[in-house]
Amino acid sequence: MRPVVLKTVELTVSFGGLKALNCLDFELCEGQFLGLIGPNGSGKTTFFNALTGIYSPASGNVFLYGEKITGASPNKVYDYGITRTFQRSRLATPLSVLDNLIIGNQRNLNFGLWQNIFDRKRFKAELKKQTEIAEALLSRFSRDLAALLFKPVSSLSMIDRRRVEVCRALISEPKILLLDEPSAGMTPDETRALMDELQDWRKQHPLLATILIEHEMELINKVSDTCVVLNYGEKIAEGRYSDVATKTSVRAAYLGED
Amino acid sequence: MVVTRAAGAAFFMSVKIIELTNFEKRILLMLNTLKLLKVFIFLICCACLVSCSEQPETIKITFIGPLTGGVSAGGLGGRNSADLAVSLRNQSPETKYKYELVPLDDECKPNIGVQVATKAAADKNIVAGVTHYCSAVAMGTVDVYHKFGLPVIVWGAVLPDITYGNDHPEIHRVNGTMINQNMVAAEFMIAQGFSTWAVIHDTTDYGKGHFKYFEKALIEQPGAILGTFGVNPDQQDFTAELTKIKALNPEVIYFGGLAPTGVRIRAQMDKLGMSQVFQGTSGIVSDAFIDGVGDLAEGVLAFREGAPTEKLPGGKMFIQAYQARGFGEPAEAYGAFAFAATDLIIDVIEKVGPDRNLIRDELNLTQGHESIVGPVTFDSHGQNTIALITKYVIQDSSWVLWEDSEYALGKRSLK
Amino acid sequence: MDLGFFAQYLINGLVQGITYALVAVGFTLFFGVLDVIKFSHGDVLMLGAFTALALFLGLDRLSTPTWLSLTIMLCLGTLTMALLGALLCKFLVLPLKESPPLNTLLITLMFGSVIRESVRLFFPNGSNPKPFPALLPETSINWGNLNLRLDSVILIFTGALAIVLTHLFIQKTRMGLAIRAVAQDEETARLMGINFTKTVLMTFALGSGLAALSGISTGLYYQEINFSMGLMLGVIGFSAAVVGGLGSIYGAIVGGLLFAFLQTLGAIWFSVPAYKDVFAFTVIIMLMAWRPTGLLADRSAERV
């Protein structure tokens, strides 16, 4: 068994009286590809938001490599090596593709006043390096996209935007990648292409652990190692997709039965 | 002319660059380019345009006051009056020169005031100015006039420091300061048997200054100020302040401020069932006050520097001429001063000619010059010393000289 | 403090608070449907009052009975401003929908100053304050130090009634439903077959009509109107709407009353009452630091 990267213990998030996540125990191992499924409003995105520090949990804990990171701010979480994409694309659309990717690589940028404002030669060198990294990463996903490095994101197609968003999450070489419904707004073919590109990346970064929120069961079946099913903020099933899918409780949840 | 220089400079600069490399080729290139020629023609046209703009001038006098914004009523009245003075003199066959009034808007804001004062003072064709209604603006611009040597007569701003706060020989003022006004006001009110006041003043230099000098004047008299309320001139609602005053129960409410605020306060006193005597300053001596307050205006007192215009022979002429011209706005309280100041300046120019220094010196010698606001005599600071203060009371919806009113005769009573 | 004076302050504050609330409701409505701030609101209020005054002057010549002129002034004044609001929205606000929200703010602001300057220049002797006719009964009761006038009471109730009716309109009618739907989610509302433009125009008309109403009642109460009266009322109304929480009608009411309360309190506390604005705005800044989205705004988390 590979070491556990991320672990939550009795994680609870509540809005007013409503418990969006209820005592969730959860584990993620190195290199694992985990599918997170559940009906609408079951707390999947809330789970991501709680992990990344956008919501602070009411109780329970989050551990990263055994270290407690509960309630850490979003930028701290990023520094720990957890990055994500968003359900609704949250790119900085007026900025160029390059700018968006560099934003994703915060951790490796030098923010010294001297270098940024006065020593423009060194800044130029760093910019060049970042541009190369960005371009190399983009061309893994799509050669055509790499040519659009200096175009504003607003001029990109939906799939290219998704790619940029995934690349923005990957450029800092995180330990954990959280993908929130990357297929939303894309055709099945586009989704498949994106997933293939992602799998390709994972082959070269075998330690990267991924959590994928997805409604396309086909996709989950194809790419995930294990699955966790949420309903009303609670974990109702866990295991391989083929096992989980047959469980009556899961079927009931999806069919809206009690 | 200067722009011709600009075009020259541009040409020179381009030549310089050409010299850097192969000269002839570049010249050819340039000549071949029709586009460039067009630009040149354009430039030259512009230059001609500017250089052609010099033309023989009439003698210019500037008028500066607030023509836009909240207190523009006073400014527009002043502008019309000054305009009237100029056109009356231009019509007169005895006048040696042709005059032109250059009205500028200071928006009652010091920064804009400094801007337009510089504009006027730096314009060589302007020989004198009739300037400023707002004291803060006048305070800011006196140094500008001094620096550029433009003789001016202040026509409306009442803060003493405008003339007394400096030794600039260029600065004169036909209207009195708030010191005289408040001395007379305090003495008069005490004589009428009042002894307790509540003061409302706006927090501008005008209102605050009036309060200061009224307070000073009262110290010498057996009167007491029970409470003072500085208010924002933009404020709409004064009921909170007035309720507080109601609790103090003074005999008189002294208001230092301009007509718009005064109207609101007088009207709102009625809302709270308050019937104290309302005593204002020169800022409310305006038909706007009576129009705004309606019947409640009866018995309101106010004081203004200068002799009563309507009583002087020239003043009557002014009032008639103003009405005859059919201006869109009334002359307001200080219109007569703007008229008198402009008239005085023209008199001086007629005498010494259109030269700033001569005008300045001649203005400083002004002694007992007859005007529609009474005789004008400037002291060493350029302040009109014949500080006649006229007392007004509103009787049957018009401002009446106290001495002529039924109140003075005892037919009506203030209380 | 004497009970009479206390009651007097309360009544004064209430009249003011209702006026502020009426202005704030407009801000809140516009923000609700379009996420824009229409800064000419105060000047629309002023124009409403001047329209009513012009109507009155006309009707006065025909010697119309008081109640009839009052009704005509209220109806026509409000309707004219509602129309103006809708036109403003159609020609200046909606075309700028895709540009930054501040542009809307600036363009409406400039529109406000155009209204203001026009009234100043083109209304006869417009730069001076104008008396507004006292059309409401002036009966008053003296109760100790409290001077309670019938017109104050009428105005408080009219204002409150207008707000309640607006609330009912938004909660109970089809149009109100459409407004709420657009406010919640424009796209979904369009998908549901709601005529977006019509709804927005209707909202602007409604808000501007309310502004006119508060302008007229300000005139009736203070018996004086002037071309710059909308400036401060606009800023205060905006502050009230924001402090209460943009998009919430209750918030606008709370904000309006709160602002009037703070000003009254400031006027009582400080020997120089002009400090009351310093005081009120300081408290507003602190309140904003404490409740960044206003006192009553919907605080549901942003959808991530």
Place this chain on the structure above:
Amino acid sequence: MAANRLVGRSFCGTRLITMSDLKTKLEILLGVALCVVVLYGFLYLEHEWEIGLLLVILPLAILFLKRANILSDYQQAARTIPRFTLISFIVGVLVLIVLLRDEHFALLMLTTVLLYVTVSLGLTIQFGFAGLVNFAAIAFFGIGAYSMAVLNYHFHALPDLLIILFSGLTSALLGALLILPILRTKGHYAALITIAFGILLRTFLEVNDVFGGPQGLKVGAIEILGWNFSDSFPSVLGGGSFYMAYAIMALLLAAIAYLLTRLIEASWFGLNMDSVRLDEVASASFGINIPRWKITAFMLGNFFAGLAGAIYAAMSGFIAPASFNFSDSLLLVSIVLLGGIGNAVAVIPAALLIVVLPEKFQVIQEYRLLLFGIVVILILRFRPSGLMPRGLRQYFPRSST
């Protein structure tokens, strides 16, 4: 390799002085000269018919520049030649200053424009980059002006340049009072805080007598190494109006502010500020420290405003609370909007329009504000993203291909 080609294209910002380029260069030079001439006319002309004519010439000139492709050549040059805009700005304004050396009023207007450009650059950083709406710009300008007045009076021994610097710092530090509420609020809510602050400050200055009250304060002239700026320009340097010294100083300040703004934009600082403006949640999720960038932008912008205020106070020699109205803050915001939000170059023509246009309307006296309002409405309505919308970030000038 594709990467190399791309990188090469974007970073090899060498100047290309080739023969075929010369025509373009001349055109650009002429374009700048034309701008200077038109501006000269704009600042200098006073008569009604002249201004009327100028209003006809102005669009014609712009059309001309466009038709002759000079505008696009110019933009091209600005993209490819390092510091091209800055240098042509400095040179152009210097030429203007020399041309106008005896025109006190025109110089005063020019200096005011330059100072407003500085404040607007501060607003560009605050609002255009970091997304912080500041409706109290004139308040921070005013704080700088009052600091200048007070410090100059009480610490006359201090060198005036230091006092100007202190005035900027005071402005930034007083602005720090607002940081907590500003950080916690967003959008229109944040707007209210600055509006409230602006009104509050003005009322405070007016009611309180400590700083001269409503009557205002006199401010001493700037004196550097025994040279009093309020005296005429030294005849050694050709002589001229005393405003020349202030104009040059304001030009220097505006140029530094411009350079700094552009450098910030073209660095990670600007990138992060943009990100904060566009999406706070996404920014935070990628490790951007939102408060850090907001505070930096807010303080820096107010610092600029304070510096400009200090010079303004010394130049006009007199300040009063009535000069620092809410409406002036709005004027500054409208400069930024009219120019094109976030575009540092755009504030220059916009400031020129907003400051000088009402002044040129003086001939129509009381109707001028009305006309000004209508002009601004028309511009906003038909150019909603400003006269010169901001383009993509360009880290370094790149040579054209």
